[in-house]
Amino acid sequence: MGRAEERRARQRGGRRAAPRRSSRAAGKGGIRRFFGIKKIIGAFFGLCLLGMLGFIVLYLLIDIPNGANADAQQETNVYKYSDGSTLARKGDGVNRQIVDLAEVDEGVQHTFVAAENKTFYKDAGVDLKGTARGLLNTLSGKGKQGGSTITQQYVKNYYLTSDQTISRKLKELVISLKVDREKTKDEILAGYINTSYYGRGAYGIQAAAQAYYRVDADKLNVAQGAYLAALLQAPSQYDWAVASDTSKKLVRERWDYVLDNMVEMKWLDAGERADMKFPVPKDPQGAPGMEGQTGYLVEAANDELAKQLVAQGSATDLDEAKALVDKGGWTITLNVSKKKQAQLEKAVKETLTSKLDPEKRDVDGDVQAGAVSVDPKTGKVLAMYGGVGYTEHYTNNATRSDYQPASTFKPVILAAAVDEEATTQDGLPITASTVYDGTSERPVVDANGNEVGFAPPNEDDVDYGDVTVQEAMNASVNSVFAQMGVDVGMEKVMEVASSLGMDVEDEQAVPAQTLGSMGASPLEMAGVYATLDNHGKKVTPAILASAEHRDLAVEMPDPIGEQVISRTAADTVTSVLTGVVDDGTARKSVRENPARSGQQVAGKTGTSDFNRSAWFTGYTPDLVTSVGLFGEDSKTHAQVTLQGATGTLPGKGRVAGGSFPAQIWAQYTFGALGGKISEFDLETNQGAAVQPSQSPTISESPSESPSDEPTTEESTTSAPPSQTPTDEATTAEPPDDEATSSPPVSPPASSGSASPPDGDDEWWQEEGE
Template identity: 80%
Template sequence: MGRAEERRARQRRGRRAAPRRSSGGAGGKGGIGRFFTFRKLLGAFFTLCLLGMLGFVALYLLIGVPAGNAAAQQQSNVYKYSDGSTLARSGEGVNRQIVDLAEVPKDVQRTFVAAENKSFYDDAGVDFKGTARGLINTLSGKGKQGGSTITQQYVKNYYLTSDQTISRKLKELVISLKVDREKSKDEILAGYINTSYYGRGAYGIQAAAQAYYRVDADRLTVEQGAYLAALLQAPSQYDWAVASDTSKKLVRERWDYVLNNMVEMKWLDKAQRDAMEFPVPQEPQGAPGLEGQTGYLVEAANKELARQLVAQGSATDTDEALAMVDKGGWTVTLNVDKKKQTQLEESVKDTLTSKLDPEKRDVDGDVQAGAVSVDPKTGKVLAMYGGVDYVQHFTNNATRADYQPASTFKPVILAAAVEEEATTQEGQPITASTVYDGDSERPVVDANGEEVGFAPPNEDDVDYGPVTVQSAMNKSVNSVFAQMGVDVGMEKVMEVAGKLGMDVEDEQAVPAQTLGSMGASPLEMAGVYATLDNHGRKVTPAIVASAEHKDGSVEMPDAIGEQVISRTAADTVTSVLTGVVDDGTAQKSVRDNPQRRGQQVAGKTGTSDDNKSAWFTGYTPNLVTSVGLFGEDSETHAQVTLQGATGTLPGKGRVAGGGFPAKIWAEYTFGAMGDVSRFDLETNQGAAVQPTETATVEETPTQTPSETPTSEEPSSSPPPSETPTDETTTSEPPDTGESGSGSPSVSPPASSASESPPAGEEDGNGSGNGWWQGNGQ
């Protein structure tokens, strides 16, 4: 036997002698291996593919192209007051004219293809990859589908609804394939641009051309067409009239993208493209029937309804939801009280707008007013003032959040201090009677005694010396609350601000925020103070009571939420804020108003950097109202000063929060409040608490430990059993010119003496960015 044969014989014997593998082993025919062989997996895969193909064929055969639903766009919405009377009907008289594609310039047609679907003229009407991604997103709950072709978007607009369901997306896929076979590309493109929603209540390119450029579709330029095409991605965000700086940047980039694609596709000469300038749209115009305050109320209701449609999954984003609302068929009942709405409008007119004369003073044409009134127990928005007229000033001043709330933010700092049981640098609890150094431009220090690079001036650079938190709130002393914010921790302050209802998600937790340098709206501030009034239980102002559609109703969320800060913290702030009215920056306009009739009131004034905004947000136990005045250039819409408005202001002509805003608030509130009431407070701090006969000030000043107040902190309001009268306060001290020689005089607690703002001024101020110029504002 040769060597090769011996070797093969040994191999055969070795194989025969090899131990038998267990039938349950992982690598044998048993166990998992019996079920998952490569052949079986391959067979299962092809079976699934076959079933999917058969299923799709079945869907293609079963699903036909339905009749268009464009008629739904012709329906109007009905809006009602809380008593059921009609507020408005919208959608009537709106330009929804369908235009032939031949009436739209060829280059303008191409802007939409360049923006949405460069392969439009060559594809089969469906983006399978994008559709698959949309189906996966729907199944996983991730929201909006991406990658749809123009054909698919037209099918969704004209033949289907915006429901985010698997069945709707499959229908969209099948119908798009059939429509692409049955219709020409020009017919599909015409349908798309005629049924798309462009914002401003405009459906279709003709309505959009009128809404944004005041021209018919056949007069649109390539630049204008590119803007309208870019707008479709996010109409509410990209509308130039209301867009933020970030949104303006994004829509400019989108506009560039559209035109650059046209150059790439040889539809536009590069030299011509380079010479093009961005076509800024015209200012919006209100639709017929929405004059006065009506348009503001309808707009606010539409936006609130749209947010709820997104929240419940009926729409993927705000733009889609607003399109659903604007299509019509809704009956929307508002929480707005017709009588209180009229009272608020008349209060603004009597107190402010009737005194403005733009022909005599240019600044009078720059004054914008906004106000919101809320029931703190239910969260209902009872009245709203959005501006002089919706068709004259499109931006709703009641909901705009681009102006600083200034010193109306100070109560949030105190709420955080009490809620967090914060202490001063010396370890003393922060209470209404805690003493701080109130000198202007005193450097703020951290827990290690190191300066943080922030030293805010007080209004008119006044030095108050040692001053209690109560007195600092009354006088709106910036230096005190800047230090208090750092003592509490700015992260905690901003956290409490968010809990109370402020939008601080993108705000930095820096000391400058203590002066209210973020943006806020009267609606937002009304919610914050309503939560304080509601003893710390969250109030989210609600303007919509109910919304019914022909296809069903929308359940609106409860406006009253959970306890977000303790009752003690909320009630302490309320107690302290009664002092602002009775002994502080709001005493002239609110405390001494003859209509008050002993009504207990809490509130806070605010005047921003350079006097670009002025605020008063105040409340009784049953009514919270925030009033804001904003300086807005009547032509450029840039923020400008209010200083000198009406020409009758004392001192430097500053429009302070204790002036017109507080006067509007008082005339409205005391006329609408009903029976006189008092706060039910669970706290032993603040001006609303009857003073004891012992001294309340024991702590040493944070920055000047060697100095202590020479007398006790006064009570800023009468005991609960008493009614405020003129006899319970002292007269205002004479104007001494520049104030800053030391701390103000303080009377014994039993006297309930009044402390007045310095030098004839009514209010403290906030800063835009924490750094000041000129006179320190």
């Protein structure tokens, strides 16, 4: 072989050698990967084995408790006034009566299985997926979740607690497995329906049957049972008596779900199911000892405590928190003053309820009153009036938020304007002396001069012509505040409303909201006005002073919060609102009340669409009180008119904010102040409480086209109260001449000049729809 052939052979050999070396290297890498995977698999199975061994140890160590847990035994709650005297005791004995499963119709039994655990009769008492999900949620801090079987829920209710801890969930799992082995399914189902919390203070199906349908458990039909079974998912949300429209829709869907599952499980005939109608529960009945205002105060305190338990993490949701409160053992002290509470009740009785006679006038049976009184410096709720009586009318009128606050919302618009330093569409700052066109049904326009499709009428369709903001507030001119809301920006208005304490989360920022078309409660409006009174520092009315329990520590939040609007904005609104009392829609009931004795007062009236509600929310430097009257059909609970109530009001008999609400406010407030006279400490140069420092600024009339020249005519800075602001305003009824015959004692100075359109024969009737 020549050298050339040897060289080629070596080259070929070299090329062949390389793959052999590569193959050996690849083989070593594959072995390493194989042993790495084996380690992972081994570690996984090792952990599983340890978990199984740990569970076996737990299974051997954890026994079924001999009796019920302490939380299953209800104790008495003691409620006290702010002075320490006893208001009420609630919870003597458990509102629970154990019934045998045989006493409950089989179809009703199946509603609970269909609602909660369709595999109940086949499973081993636990849902491993649901429990694993629960453990993961607990570890990640997500809290409560569904997925537990009926057996697990029974074990939690009867043997354990609702603590969201790993140890409790593991105990629940082990005990549920043992309970399923040692008890029959009927015994477990009986335990479940007898220990579950249904709301309205009812534990167990017997108490629930009485609370919702006024029958014993053995008289429940399948439709009613399906509602009670659906209720367990969210008792406080699904209680028909207090449920929102959304919640009513949800519970109806849940009810349908339960019955459809029963058809699927062959427990209910499809034809029978199709014929079933939703069984609307009866109204709640107050427990003995809760008569009069006591029940309203107790339930308001319970609700506030439940919210705080959720806020501090002692309960995962309101249903769980309310169950903790209802189980008892609490000593609860309210901020309510026993003396002021009696004064408020007396004012409502003497001013309103003593004049109602449903036998003479059907409308008198539809009148509901609610009121809340707050200390603006501390946020304490000093008095609350919830209605004719807790055992007669379950809904607390002081905390209900299903009626429109109407024109009591107008100060919020002005607060937003001043706080945001907003301007009119021709660039002028919005102040108490800014002039707007008060023509009734004037179309509201945007910054580009385009109509926005909203043209609200003034009360009785009165045209005011050019009026200052102060005059417009005094007379509650709808057209002015509708335009002002758009000038400020409705998003900003709603943002300020929220910061002041109104619940507007689900409300649209549309011009119609300037008329107060959202829902609000006297408690809510008292908080809004207390924040204004407190110079813009947030006031969240608090009925609870303290709540003590042997197993739980509760810290009460400070009712006084941060500065939410500027002091100038808050004080300007207060100054302007003194004009409503001295020159406006509240003058007859408040300004001329002989007990006023020169006390400075700010406030606003309100009358909603079709006279379904009437309001007066007013304040002094030391006391804020919101009074609302609501038209509620005594049988259907639908919203109805108040017009004609008592038969004593002149003219059309419209119940306006300046009538009974302002009268109640005045009698209560001037009595509660005990003769103490105070003045507002205001940092503003605007409004009726201070002498005007400048001539009115005149806004371009939004009803004119953008190309028109703005008006330059100025109105007088301080027209006599009896003089109408413009020629257009002379179409209104003449102002109340009686105001000049009985002047108040030392009323504060006022720069307002417009009077509301309420002549001698109809002085009650003012702003509104």
